[in-house]
Amino acid sequence: MTGRTLNKVYLYTRFERLWHWCQALMIILLMITGFEVHGLYPLMGFDTAVEVHNFTGLLWLGSFAFFAFWLIITGEWKQYIPTTRKLFDVVLYYAWGIFHGKDHPVQKTPGAKHNPLQRLAYLGISAMLLPVQMVTGLLYYLYNSLGGVSLAPIAFIHTLAAFLLVNFLIIHLYMTTTGHSLFSHIKGMITGWEEIYDTSRIEEWETKATTKQT
Amino acid sequence: MEFRRCKWFFGHAAAGVMVLFLLAAGPVVAATDDEALGIKLAKQAVRGDKHWTTVDHSRIELLNQKFMSGDQITQACLTCHTDASMQFKETIHWTWKVPSEKQGIMNGKAGHAVNNFCISGNAMEDKGCLSCHAGWDGTDGEVNCLSCHGKEKFPFKVTFDDLAAFEGDDDPDIQEIVSDLHKGIQQAVQNITLPRRSNCGECHFKGGGGDGVKHGDLDTSLTKPNRMLDVHMAAEGADFACTRCHTTVKHHIAGRLYTRPAAAERKSLIEDDMATKITCESCHSATPHKAHTKMNDHTDKVACQSCHIPEFARVNPTMMWWDWTKAGKLKDGKPFVEKGEFGKPTYKSIKGEFKWAKNVVPEYFWYNGSFDNIGIKDEIDPQQVVEVSHPLGSPDDPNARIHPFKIHTGKQPYDKVNKQLVAPLLSGPKGFWTTFDMDEAITLGNQTLDVPYSGEFDYVDTTYAFPITHMVAPADQSLDCIECHTRDNSRLAGITGIYMPGRDKFAIVDTIGLIAVLGALAGVTLHGLGRFFTRNGREE
Numbered sequence: 051m052t053g054r055t056l057n058k059v060y061l062y063t064r065f066e067r068l069w070h071w072c073q074a075l076m077i078i079l080l081m082i083t084g085f086e087v088h089g090l091y092p093l094m095g096f097d098t099a100v101e102v103h104n105f106t107g108l109l110w111l112g113s114f115a116f117f118a119f120w121l122i123i124t125g126e127w128k129q130y131i132p133t134t135r136k137l138f139d140v141v142l143y144y145a146w147g148i149f150h151g152k153d154h155p156v157q158k159t160p161g162a163k164h165n166p167l168q169r170l171a172y173l174g175i176s177a178m179l180l181p182v183q184m185v186t187g188l189l190y191y192l193y194n195s196l197g198g199v200s201l202a203p204i205a206f207i208h209t210l211a212a213f214l215l216v217n218f219l220i221i222h223l224y225m226t227t228t229g230h231s232l233f234s235h236i237k238g239m240i241t242g243w244e245e246i247y248d249t250s251r252i253e254e255w256e257t258k259a260t261t262k263q264t
Numbered sequence: 265m266e267f268r269r270c271k272w273f274f275g276h277a278a279a280g281v282m283v284l285f286l287l288a289a290g291p292v293v294a295a296t297d298d299e300a301l302g303i304k305l306a307k308q309a310v311r312g313d314k315h316w317t318t319v320d321h322s323r324i325e326l327l328n329q330k331f332m333s334g335d336q337i338t339q340a341c342l343t344c345h346t347d348a349s350m351q352f353k354e355t356i357h358w359t360w361k362v363p364s365e366k367q368g369i370m371n372g373k374a375g376h377a378v379n380n381f382c383i384s385g386n387a388m389e390d391k392g393c394l395s396c397h398a399g400w401d402g403t404d405g406e407v408n409c410l411s412c413h414g415k416e417k418f419p420f421k422v423t424f425d426d427l428a429a430f431e432g433d434d435d436p437d438i439q440e441i442v443s444d445l446h447k448g449i450q451q452a453v454q455n456i457t458l459p460r461r462s463n464c465g466e467c468h469f470k471g472g473g474g475d476g477v478k479h480g481d482l483d484t485s486l487t488k489p490n491r492m493l494d495v496h497m498a499a500e501g502a503d504f505a506c507t508r509c510h511t512t513v514k515h516h517i518a519g520r521l522y523t524r525p526a527a528a529e530r531k532s533l534i535e536d537d538m539a540t541k542i543t544c545e546s547c548h549s550a551t552p553h554k555a556h557t558k559m560n561d562h563t564d565k566v567a568c569q570s571c572h573i574p575e576f577a578r579v580n581p582t583m584m585w586w587d588w589t590k591a592g593k594l595k596d597g598k599p600f601v602e603k604g605e606f607g608k609p610t611y612k613s614i615k616g617e618f619k620w621a622k623n624v625v626p627e628y629f630w631y632n633g634s635f636d637n638i639g640i641k642d643e644i645d646p647q648q649v650v651e652v653s654h655p656l657g658s659p660d661d662p663n664a665r666i667h668p669f670k671i672h673t674g675k676q677p678y679d680k681v682n683k684q685l686v687a688p689l690l691s692g693p694k695g696f697w698t699t700f701d702m703d704e705a706i707t708l709g710n711q712t713l714d715v716p717y718s719g720e721f722d723y724v725d726t727t728y729a730f731p732i733t734h735m736v737a738p739a740d741q742s743l744d745c746i747e748c749h750t751r752d753n754s755r756l757a758g759i760t761g762i763y764m765p766g767r768d769k770f771a772i773v774d775t776i777g778l779i780a781v782l783g784a785l786a787g788v789t790l791h792g793l794g795r796f797f798t799r800n801g802r803e804e
Contacts, residue, residue: 089751089766096745096766100558144791149798194561202763206770213777217784224788228795 056230061163061244066126069117070239076110077215084212107187114184129163130173137166148228157246175218183211302552309533309547310502315458322454330446333424334400334408337453341409349407351515357398358407360385362521369639371522376639376713380586380652380674380726381472382615384640384687386712392691396467410452411466412459418452461497462487464506473615476582480624480670481734485579493579495736511540518542520731523656525633525663544568565762567631567665569733571743575623576670576732581606585619586674589723592700599700614690614697616675626668626732628756630657635729640715643683649673649725652685659761666759668732676726677702681718685726686710 062070083103086093093099121127139155144167147155156165164172186208193199229235230245238244321327326340342349356362360374371377373385373393385393394402398411400420410418423445430442457463469475469484476483491498496508511518518540520526531539532549539546548568553559559571576582592613594600599613608620637653644650657664678685688705689695689712696705703721710717748756749766756764 087749087765089749089769092746096749097558100745100765104558149794194564200763201765202768205763205765205768206773209770210773210776213773213780216777217780220781220784220788224792227792 056245058243059159059246060242061158061238062242064242065120067239067242069113069120072113073110073117076106076113077219079106080110081212081216081219088209088212104191107184107191111184111188114180130169130176132170132173133166135166137170140165140167144228158244159246171218175215179211179214179218182207183215186211298554300552300554302548305532305534305549305552306547309541310508319456321456324454327454328450331424331449331453332427334420335406337420337449338400338406338409340453345409348409348515352398352407355516356521357515357517358403360388360397362524364639365523366639369641371637371639376641376715377522377637378640378652378676378685378687379472380672380676380728381478381583382690383676383685384709384713386687386689386709389712390689390691390695390709392695392697396471412463413456414452414463415455415457415460416452417462417466418448420449420452423449458505459507460505468506472583474583474609476577476580478583478672479730479734480576480582480672481573481730481732483577483580483582486734489579491738492741493735493737495738497734509541509546511542520633520635522637523634527633530663565659565665567667569731569736570626570628570666570668572736572739573626573668573732573734574737574741574743574747575625576668576735577622577624578735578737581608581620581622582624582670583608583618584621584624584670584672585617586615586672586676587617588674588676589616591616591696592702594700613700624670625755627671628666628668628759629655629729630659630661630664630759630761631655631667631669631731632657632661632664638685640685640687640710640713642685644678644685644724646678646680646683646722646724649727650678650685651729652726653728655729655731666756670730670732672728672730674726674728675723677706677721678724679706679718680720680722682716684715685724686717686721687713687715 080103082093083099083106085091086099087096087103094102136156143152143155147153154165156162158165186204189196189199189204190201190208193201193204226235226239227233229238234245324344326343329336329340331337331340338349352358356372359372361370361372362375363369364371364376369376374388378384382390382393384390388394388397388403391402397403398408400406400408408420410420427442427445430438433439433442465482465484465487468479468482469486470477471482472478476485486494486497488499489497491501496502496504507517509518518526519542526542527540529539530543530545530550532545533539533541533547534549541547544552544567550563551560552563552568562571590611593611594613600611601609601613602611604610604620606620606622609618610620611617632655634656635653636651636656638644638650655667655669657667676685677688686706687709688702689709690697690705692698694704694708696702699705703719706717706721707719743755746766748754749764751767751769754764754767756767
């Protein structure tokens with residue numbers, strides 16, 4: 051515990067942070083309005099909920115395109131390449147090590163912002179769940195103009211994925227508290243600077259994604 | 265460094281464009297505040313609606329004669345309007361019959377159709393029904409043009425009877441009375457109009473034997489309605505006559521005839537300015553709401569009436585229940601009447617028990633403009649509620665919409681052996697209203713229609729549906745989404761074949777969802793507690 055130095059690392063660029071919080075806001079708004087439309091509770095009124103949901107959904111869809119563009123242009127997409135190396139270590143850390151004062155087996159660096167478990171989770175979310183939600187959402191929005199499309203299967207997938215996103219959000223929020231302090235990860239996502247223990251050696255493969263361009 | 269600069273540049277570029285996109289998206293996605301298309305078109309359609317004429321009927325010499333009978337009046341009309349009677353006699357308003365698709369079956373009150381009110385017109389043998397027939401004497405003789413075209417409600421029958429009685433009497437007092445009677449007739453005959461609501465309403469407001477008995481959206485409150493009751497017929501507003509929408513060609517008045525829809529296609533006047541104006545779309549188009557609003561997406565499945573007529577019978581009550589089993593009770597050997605709420609009869613010896621209601625929430629069904637009806641020759645299942653008249657349509661039918669209805673329920677007699685509804689004769693010296701003998705009334709009534717009667721009858725529960733289409737409320741009174749898009753007590757709870765957000769769910773999705781959410785919560789709670797109690801494994 052003692053004697054370890056804290057390094058401040060600039061991890062998240064301004065655009066990433068802006069994108070993260072915009073997306074967070076939009077997704078939470080979509081959840082609140084979406085589940086009202088689903089009939090789970092009355093809050094802002096069905097029609098308002100529908101309007102806000104449609105507006106936010108389209109906004110998200112449009113702005114996600116900018117994020118995808120940025121990911122491709124900057125090569126940051128490589129941050130999401132899944133790997134099994136150290137994956138088991140990370141799983142073991144959260145299941146056991148974290149209760150026993152062990153260090154996180156993979157520290158964050160600008161070249162590798164996400165640990166193997168995060169990579170897998172975010173890839174699943176960004177490449178699977180979110181696109182599914184966007185496509186079904188768009189179909190839901192347009193189904194009346196598409197002709198012959200039945201709403202039931204669209205609603206089935208859209209609602210199921212929405213529940214899974216809530217599941218992700220809960221775990222995601224909880225995981226932000228697992229930094230060196232309860233709020234260090236959140237602080238990192240606000241300021242861009244994360245405080246990281248200088249303990250583990252960053253291995254070459256972990257930064258491979260970006261080293262070529264430096 | 266190269267890479268960092270590249271990232272910096274594209275990061276800021278993307279952020280900038282994204283912010284611009286966010287700012288631009290607002291006005292694009294939000295609805296414009298322009299007037300709704302449906303209102304704009306309707307305003308155009310009713311512009312210059314004032315009718316004008318080149319005929320002053322009071323200056324026509326022929327109409328100043330001393331009329332002695334209704335037929336004479338009609339002959340005078342036909343002198344100029346040569347084809348009018350011929351045209352009218354071809355319409356259902358005269359024949360009370362319309363061919364059915366079923367072999368050998370004629371729909372209509374004078375045909376094989378029955379209802380759960382006075383049941384049947386008994387091939388026009390039931391003279392009590394003829395007060396609503398537009399002739400001077402049933403289907404014998406001439407059309408009574410003044411039923412629909414007379415501005416004045418004049419007691420022609422009584423007057424002609426008086427004139428006949430006074431004929432040949434030289435008493436100057438009587439002569440004066442006769443002269444006054446003639447003058448009265450002449451005034452009524454010269455006071456000509458296009459049919460007004462009160463003309464049509466004389467029968468259509470009072471169908472079933474009294475004000476508001478049948479339809480629920482048609483009663484005498486529409487003679488002079490305010491805008492809250494009906495935006496189209498509002499006396500101080502648009503003041504539509506019935507024919508404003510019930511487009512009339514050669515005395516054929518547009519409207520549904522049993523199985524035949526009121527309009528073959530839904531067309532707006534923009535697509536076809538000679539089309540009938542019987543549909544809402546005619547004047548309001550298929551996308552009547554403000555551009556980009558969700559309501560416009562509803563018009564392919566939901567009839568305008570479903571949202572824009574939140575309740576019917578909003579001023580006068582309408583009859584909801586008629587129980588023939590109770591008919592025939594006498595007090596001191598005499599028929600009697602009991603009145604209840606709304607001052608409306610709840611019991612009549614001649615008819616049975618009634619229930620009335622006001623501000624009724626409609627029932628909703630898929631409806632393609634056509635009805636299925638059980639006639640006197642159709643077999644029924646007396647164990648079931650017999651749907652004497654019920655809308656046709658399904659979610660897969662492109663012409664079908666979810667439409668509001670009044671469902672009139674009741675108990676009416678049927679033939680136990682032949683399993684058919686029966687048509688008791690009601691009025692006249694041998695009718696039920698005089699004899700209170702249902703068996704005899706059925707025997708005589710079925711004879712008028714040439715339908716055999718076994719001699720054994722009982723009563724069966726029946727329903728009769730009326731499409732609700734009048735009493736369109738102002739736009740701000742139309743239904744909120746939540747009236748239908750809700751889990752509990754949705755107005756469309758009975759509508760199947762579609763997925764409705766807010767009303768419907770997949771049990772499996774909600775179950776998996778609940779497990780996923782509760783599972784996550786439980787997981788992070790346990791994990792968090794674990795960290796708390798182990799103090800992250802750190803030693804103080």
